[in-house]
Amino acid sequence: MAFSGETQGKHAGLMDDIYRYQRRIYDISRKYYLLGRDRLIRQMEPAEGAHILEIACGTGRNLDCIGRRYPGRLLYGLDISEQMLATARGKLGARAKLAQGDACAFDAKSLFGRDRFDHIVMSYSLSMIPDWQGALREALSHLAPGGSLHIVDFGDQARLPKAFRLMLLAWLATFHVTPREDLVSVLECLSQSLAVDIEHTPLFRHYAQIARIHLRS
Secondary structure, three states: OOOOHHHHHHHHHHHHHHHHHHOOOHHHHHOOOOOOHHHHHHHHOOOOOOEEEEEOOOOOHHHHHHHHHOOOOEEEEEEOOHHHHHHHHHHHHHHEEEEEOEOOEOOHHHHHOOOOEEEEEEEOOHHHOOOHHHHHHHHHHOEEEEEEEEEEEEOOOOOOOHHHHHHHHHHHHOOOOOOOOOHHHHHHHHOOOOOEEEEEEEEOOOOEEEEEEEEOO
């Protein structure tokens, strides 16, 4: 279920408060624990001229990497935080179309001039979106036939030492981050009415997880 306008505004305000100053050191500090992002980008292999949307694009770090690795692709970014978008705009300039919006309900046509995308990326965002299942539904609704939704996020840390896992979860909670341990089952449930193939791989002893949902043509 999508948020009401009031709830969306509160969440946008919360994200702006969190990142008002953190955005300036975000890329440097997060490189050490937002693991698997570069692997996701390497595995994308988008065709020439592909339209690529990142939902919750943050500082634009991933879009920047995608654009440098795959020239000739068209880049789009959505984020609920205007603070993060300010950094993304400075980094990407005219190389990407960026817009403020809620991952759970956005009008891609009015924001970007198109409603479907060949690749959609969600990188360490589901763990910060309260209605994360709504965000997944919204993302799947914007996939073009033959397109893929790429996800990387925190895993369940099932194969990490218990003490480390408890400390990590407590630390993540201070940033309003909750690992989505049931991601696979939710993806399978949401995709029952779609012709999709789902790939899922735990990374680094389940510290992180990476998934690809391919919508058959």
